[in-house]
Amino acid sequence: MESSLVDTAGATLCPAAAAGGRRRGAGSFLNCSCSSKEYRVSASYSIGRMLSGVRSAARKKLFRSEPADLLGTNWSPDSPSGGADDGRHHHWWTALENNFVLEASEDEYGGVVVAAERLPSDKAAFARSLAASLSYWKSVGKKGVWLKLPVDRSEFVPIAVKEGFKYHHAEEAYVMMTYWIPEEPCMLPANASHQVGVGGFVINDQMEVLVVQEKYCGSSLDGAWKLPTGFILASEEIFSGATREVKEETGVDTEFVDVVAFRHAHNVAFQKSDLFFICMLRPTSNEIKIDETEIQAARWMPLEEFVKQPFIQEDHMFQKIMDICIQRLRKCYCGLTAHNVISRFDGRRSTLYYNVSEPEDVNCDAA
Structure with a gap:
């Protein structure tokens, strides 16, 4: 035939x-x-x-x-x-192409993005289409292939692996896989390399710091009072993530002042790097109502008592963070404030954090 x-x-x-x-x-x-x-x-x-x-x-x-x-x-x-x-x-060649090449859109870098919602319904059809598609994309000079497989098509994953696809990342609803066609080093961007956390340094007019004891923590922090901390969500700003975490853990409303420092660490959870931003926040309410699923207790603690805790006194990093926060309270140090900007490069609105040290700045007198 x-x-x-x-x-x-x-x-x-x-x-x-x-x-x-x-x-x-x-x-x-x-x-x-x-x-x-x-x-x-x-x-x-x-x-x-x-x-x-x-x-x-x-x-x-x-x-x-x-x-x-x-x-x-x-x-x-x-x-x-x-x-x-x-x-x-x-001619029958066009019929072959239309019937067996997976539906996809071109990206701006010479690659293709397979339409996840238009995948074949069974494994045999997918295997046939994927092989034919790779041959077609190779012949027309395409480069990277992005294949998003929804959870209800998870049986396609082994088929893609056998064709040479690599895992890129996974979310609750899908697995993203990639294929680099040229015989040269792969230029596709890697999966996200960092997780981002925030901590809120909240201090009131009585020089009391808002602190918590977590239900689940390492032995080194057992019984210690620490700042409210957590991870920011997808598409969430650093400043809004900090105020949200404080609200969720303690019930206290706050407003963002500035980022006083941040830590960069590597090979943390799942071998990812970690960015942790310490934000100074101003309380706009005082009543504490803890999240009992995560937090054992919360309270307003005098700053002097908080700083004297062994886990701060015996750890150079925590001690340095407290020194910075105290200097910020004395207006001898300026943090990074958040400013909305739009770049002509991509037309997107974003937040730029930078130091403002003009004398008339109400948040910082360190000029």
């Missing part, structure tokens, strides 16, 4: 080529000449490129269908012109 398809494809393609009808332009796979022998070779070579890497089982299944089935026409190899006389010059 494969050879009959090749022979008939040549008979169908040559008239279209002679008429200048290269349907796909420069990206066409089949460039016919006027010799029947030549365009049979051309069609065979193109099929080989299209189906390179397709497993033998998939090839057998592909060629079980007659060209008429693929085209959805009454095409017949016995017709006088091999089906070309009925005006259907889309």
